[in-house]
Amino acid sequence: MQNNSWIPLFPDQASSFAWQVDALYFYIIAVCLFFGIGVVIAVFWFAMKYRETEKYASPEEIHGSNVLEITWTAIPFIIAMTIFVFGTYVFFTLYRMPADATEVYVVGKQWMWKFQHETGQREINELHIPVNTKIKLVMTTEDVIHDVFIPAFRTKADVVPGRYTYLWFEATKPGKYHLYCAEYCGLNHSGMGGWVYVMEQRDYDNWLAGNVSNQTPVEAGQDLFQNKLGCASCHQDTGSGRGPSLKGLFGKDQKLSNGQTIKVDESYIHESILNPQAQIAEGFQPIMPTFKGQVTEDQINQLVAYIKSLNPSAANSTGSNSTAKPNAPAANTATKPPATTNTNTNTTVKPAANTASNARGNK
Amino acid sequence: MMETVAVTRDTSKKPELHYLNNGYSVASWLLTKDHKRIAMLYLMSVSFFFMLGGIFAALIRLELMTPNSDLLEAGTYNRVFTAHGVIMVFLFLIPAIPATLGNFFVPLMIGAKDLAFPRINLLSWYLYMAGGLIAAYALMNGGVDTGWTFYVPYSTTFSNGWVLVTGLGAFVIGFSSILTGLNFIVTIHTMRAPGMTWFRLPLFIWSHYATSLIMILGTPVVAITILLLALERVAKIGIFDPAIGGDPILFQHLFWFYSHPAVYIMVLPSMGIISELIANFSRKRIFGYEFVAFSSIAIAVIGFLVWGHHLFVSGQSVYAALVFSILTLVVAIPSAVKTFNWTATLYKGSISYDTPMLYAFSFLGLFLIGGLTGLFLGTAGMDIHLSDTYFIIAHFHYVMVGSTVIGYLGGLHYWWSKMTGKQYSEFWGKISAMLVFVGFNLTFFPQFILGYLGMPRRYASYAEELQVLNIFSTAGAGVLAVGMIMPVIYLTMSLINGKDAGDNPWHLPGLEWRTSSPPPTENFYEPPVVTWEAYDFSEDNGLEPKKEVAKETV
Numbered sequence: 001m002q003n004n005s006w007i008p009l010f011p012d013q014a015s016s017f018a019w020q021v022d023a024l025y026f027y028i029i030a031v032c033l034f035f036g037i038g039v040v041i042a043v044f045w046f047a048m049k050y051r052e053t054e055k056y057a058s059p060e061e062i063h064g065s066n067v068l069e070i071t072w073t074a075i076p077f078i079i080a081m082t083i084f085v086f087g088t089y090v091f092f093t094l095y096r097m098p099a100d101a102t103e104v105y106v107v108g109k110q111w112m113w114k115f116q117h118e119t120g121q122r123e124i125n126e127l128h129i130p131v132n133t134k135i136k137l138v139m140t141t142e143d144v145i146h147d148v149f150i151p152a153f154r155t156k157a158d159v160v161p162g163r164y165t166y167l168w169f170e171a172t173k174p175g176k177y178h179l180y181c182a183e184y185c186g187l188n189h190s191g192m193g194g195w196v197y198v199m200e201q202r203d204y205d206n207w208l209a210g211n212v213s214n215q216t217p218v219e220a221g222q223d224l225f226q227n228k229l230g231c232a233s234c235h236q237d238t239g240s241g242r243g244p245s246l247k248g249l250f251g252k253d254q255k256l257s258n259g260q261t262i263k264v265d266e267s268y269i270h271e272s273i274l275n276p277q278a279q280i281a282e283g284f285q286p287i288m289p290t291f292k293g294q295v296t297e298d299q300i301n302q303l304v305a306y307i308k309s310l311n312p313s314a315a316n317s318t319g320s321n322s323t324a325k326p327n328a329p330a331a332n333t334a335t336k337p338p339a340t341t342n343t344n345t346n347t348t349v350k351p352a353a354n355t356a357s358n359a360r361g362n363k
Numbered sequence: 364m365m366e367t368v369a370v371t372r373d374t375s376k377k378p379e380l381h382y383l384n385n386g387y388s389v390a391s392w393l394l395t396k397d398h399k400r401i402a403m404l405y406l407m408s409v410s411f412f413f414m415l416g417g418i419f420a421a422l423i424r425l426e427l428m429t430p431n432s433d434l435l436e437a438g439t440y441n442r443v444f445t446a447h448g449v450i451m452v453f454l455f456l457i458p459a460i461p462a463t464l465g466n467f468f469v470p471l472m473i474g475a476k477d478l479a480f481p482r483i484n485l486l487s488w489y490l491y492m493a494g495g496l497i498a499a500y501a502l503m504n505g506g507v508d509t510g511w512t513f514y515v516p517y518s519t520t521f522s523n524g525w526v527l528v529t530g531l532g533a534f535v536i537g538f539s540s541i542l543t544g545l546n547f548i549v550t551i552h553t554m555r556a557p558g559m560t561w562f563r564l565p566l567f568i569w570s571h572y573a574t575s576l577i578m579i580l581g582t583p584v585v586a587i588t589i590l591l592l593a594l595e596r597v598a599k600i601g602i603f604d605p606a607i608g609g610d611p612i613l614f615q616h617l618f619w620f621y622s623h624p625a626v627y628i629m630v631l632p633s634m635g636i637i638s639e640l641i642a643n644f645s646r647k648r649i650f651g652y653e654f655v656a657f658s659s660i661a662i663a664v665i666g667f668l669v670w671g672h673h674l675f676v677s678g679q680s681v682y683a684a685l686v687f688s689i690l691t692l693v694v695a696i697p698s699a700v701k702t703f704n705w706t707a708t709l710y711k712g713s714i715s716y717d718t719p720m721l722y723a724f725s726f727l728g729l730f731l732i733g734g735l736t737g738l739f740l741g742t743a744g745m746d747i748h749l750s751d752t753y754f755i756i757a758h759f760h761y762v763m764v765g766s767t768v769i770g771y772l773g774g775l776h777y778w779w780s781k782m783t784g785k786q787y788s789e790f791w792g793k794i795s796a797m798l799v800f801v802g803f804n805l806t807f808f809p810q811f812i813l814g815y816l817g818m819p820r821r822y823a824s825y826a827e828e829l830q831v832l833n834i835f836s837t838a839g840a841g842v843l844a845v846g847m848i849m850p851v852i853y854l855t856m857s858l859i860n861g862k863d864a865g866d867n868p869w870h871l872p873g874l875e876w877r878t879s880s881p882p883p884t885e886n887f888y889e890p891p892v893v894t895w896e897a898y899d900f901s902e903d904n905g906l907e908p909k910k911e912v913a914k915e916t917v
Contacts, residue, residue: 009816010816011813011815011816011817013369020744021463021744021745021747024742024744024745025739025745025815028738028739028742028745031735031738032735032736032738034886035699035731036731036732036735037707039702039703039727039731040728040731042706043644043709043727044708046706046709046712046714047709047714047724048492049732050645050709050710050711050712050713050714051712051714051715051716052713052715053713054713056646056869056870057644057646057900058900058901058902059645059646059647059711059713059900060711060714061900062647062648062650062709062710062711063648063650063651063652064650064653064654064704065650065651065653068651068703068707069654069700069704070704070788071702072699072700073696073699076695076696076699077693077696078737080692080693080695080696081689081692083692083738083742084688084689084692084742086742086744087688087742087743087744087745088685088743088744089744089745089852090687090743090744090745091675091681091684091685091744091747092681092744093744093746094744095747096681100861110521124385124879130774143515143516143520143521144517144520144521145514145516145611145677146515147517147676147751149751149752149817149819151748151816151817152817154748155747156676156747156748156751157676157678157747158677158678160605160611160612160677160678161516161605161606161611162606162610162611163607163678165678178817178826180817180819181754181819182750182751182819182820183514183751184509184510184512184514184517184751184821185436185517186441186508186517186521186819187437187441187508189437189441189821189822189823190432190437190821190822190823190824191824192436192818212839220635238436239436240436251482258765283522295397309531315420326434336723349604350846353917355733
């Protein structure tokens, strides 16, 4: 899937204007070689030819030449201006927004990208777009300055708090391309990114319809945890993140900030994803945002499966990894089965909330 | 021309007293008003901070050998590159050449006894040390992770309070820089020896004059910016933070209004050194003296009007971007003019390949790459892809290390005998100059390619397919480190067991070579009178006949 081959010398060219940027790049390289090689040859030639033959010699004095000075001021100036004109053309191509583009809303926050499509789909650290379609990102940030950077598209723009900035592109080649944050934004800056998936229209329509991949629940959960939802940026395995490490947590007793102790089971995880402020692990700040509306019940099940798999002994005692449905909440919400598509987010939230409060009430 | 000989002294007997043995007490150093001793204090201080910054550089390169952040975790890595940047920029690159070599040689090269304000000169060293120690303490003890650019709102709202302490350090150092610039301008205007007209000044002096202009005009702006940053953080005045009505882009404008010209504070003095080296080791007057001199002034002036090229992708107006783009391409022209004139100076010269000249050749190669790659970044349409990637890192290291550090090392070797009276090992000097050149290119050239491939800067972990080039870069850093450590060893050794270098080992005409090595506290035995043009290698330039000198030193 990855188009960035192992040849580490030139990036993929996957947007309608990438070739223009590359052409400008090669033009400036040509200018550099013209002057660079010229100067290097002259320096080498003179350095060889006029090396010292007599110690402390007094070579002939040459004061300078106005003709030469004017020549080597004017020629570089003219060439610099051609670069300017070419560069300005490319600059406007990249930064003048087309009127007929499909808009995607982007919110940056430490340290994840949140995308929302016009049709309602939300994504985190992933952006699915159709090929040969103009896309315009309407971007802002919840905290510090970030920067959307897609090297294969040759474009980027800062995302600035308190205002909207814009970026547009038209992908020309289906594939999976790096998405980076290019403006330093703190601790997990280098983890703030993911992938842009450029899809054929048919695949894109499928994706919109919610067809998912053939990953096992644990794999899907791991993908959500580490990439798509960015959970791992705070819940680091080392325990040094802003949230507790979840390694080996499942099935253990967890002390809470209110002094109580709770057994970590499926419903506790479910609640912590949708209503994180309810029960805070001891020693941590209540800073986790809710993922209500961003994850489906299916995805929560996958996350639970993954978190279980982080503690193999507990996973065995509570059931098989492939059993994705949470046990406890399932009993209470039997009348409203969790939704299975990721389009009707509103209806999935309700049973989830009920589930969480019921589960808490039972304890 | 006999009246000019008064400048030189009777070489048959060595004077008992020079600036180094004129008092050994601690107070005679710490309370000295002698520009040469203050320069030596600066030399030791900037060398210390350079090594400290170098250790952080080594940590960065070691971490980046592997794609994952394994050697340093992300939080530590962020603090390390911040420390590297702040220390290298504020504590080494900006003061390195003006405060050491400039301090030592500006008075000597214009025939003055000292700088115009010796006490202010000493004060500037104390300010530098105070600011430097505050900043270094905050960086290492508190851990500041904002990057040396301190962008808001990260620095005002989201990082720890040590940012302010670091800012205080930079604020104080700024005043040291302003005082040095002020001192140079007054000295160059008022203390030139009789006969030392403006167009007889060595180009080292012209470049320091241009540098001083930037120091006194630009540095107050960074002081203001730091002050506003502190007010924003402490009193929430609402100037930068959008949450309370401020504008984060305004900070970037203010920051780069100083910090871009600061690049010219770093590079111009180095260009001055290169002009000296190329003229003197080709034994020729510099080609197009006036053009080289005025190109320094042109760089200083136009350099104030290009800061917006750091903001091409930040959301500033596209029309502002175009103005900054065209001005940036224009500021490349005086640098090109300098390069062509240096090259032309070699023509029909009598070129020798001593260590300082190897550094000058090295400079030409590296500055060529550093300067030309600036064309990519000054071109707005090109910069969008390259901004905040390793292309930027490579470019500014070619300019700052490839030009400033190489020029500094070249100057240090060139004048070492004058500063200490001792001769360093020419053999090790040449080896280290070549190692630095090779190591430097191996470290930073791959980063241009990494940048175009899209590796963002300030990343503790990166995509796996980029590892090969990163390994090259780290290997190069190893070679570079060896090349940088060697001069520390052989220059120090020369103080212990180096041979006496003689007053004028290369038989050069500059005023600094017409006094003893090391010079006496008052610089010259009799007030010099200048009757020759700059870089006058003719037989009647007032020096002793070359044949006798050749016999004496060979």
